[in-house]
Amino acid sequence: MVDVGRKPDTERIAVAAASIHMAEETLAAIVGESAPKGDVLAAARLAGIMAAKRTAELIPLCHCLLLTSVKVNLEPRLGAGRIDILATAKTNGPTGVEMEALTAATVAALTIYDMAKAIDRGMVVTDVKLIMKDGGRSGLFERGK
Numbered sequence: 001m002v003d004v005g006r007k008p009d010t011e012r013i014a015v016a017a018a019s020i021h022m023a024e025e026t027l028a029a030i031v032g033e034s035a036p037k038g039d040v041l042a043a044a045r046l047a048g049i050m051a052a053k054r055t056a057e058l059i060p061l062c063h064c065l066l067l068t069s070v071k072v073n074l075e076p077r078l079g080a081g082r083i084d085i086l087a088t089a090k091t092n093g094p095t096g097v098e099m100e101a102l103t104a105a106t107v108a109a110l111t112i113y114d115m116a117k118a119i120d121r122g123m124v125v126t127d128v129k130l131i132m133k134d135g136g137r138s139g140l141f142e143r144g145k
Helices: 024-031 040-053 098-116
Strands: 010-021 067-077 082-093 124-134
Touching: 010 098, 024 040, 024 067, 024 082, 024 098, 040 067, 040 082, 040 098, 067 098, 082 098, 098 124
Parallel strands: none
Antiparallel strands: 010 082, 010 124, 067 082
């Protein structure tokens, strides 16, 4: 594990994204809250937040961070057959929150799969990626810039 003990605490933020593709009928059931397991979007949002808080338990050698904020936004794309996920994690500490944001986005997508698999086993999780991170010695990273 990297020693971050001498690094100064700085405000840090990371934004990660993921998408889950599905049949339009599946998306309609999710949006209409008629999926067999209940409110898929609420469960996925909560699962993503909970996963961010437990990232150090899931990823070997990942530091345990005191998160100051985690937000998971789920955007159904009717007509495109997908849900886009955007997860934002923040902390004030000696190391970044990229892994927490990526974990939140991924677990939110996996939760959608789990909650809707009874009606669509063909769903595909795609495009898991870091969108932006800021703070610390390496400063700002923005995808595509």
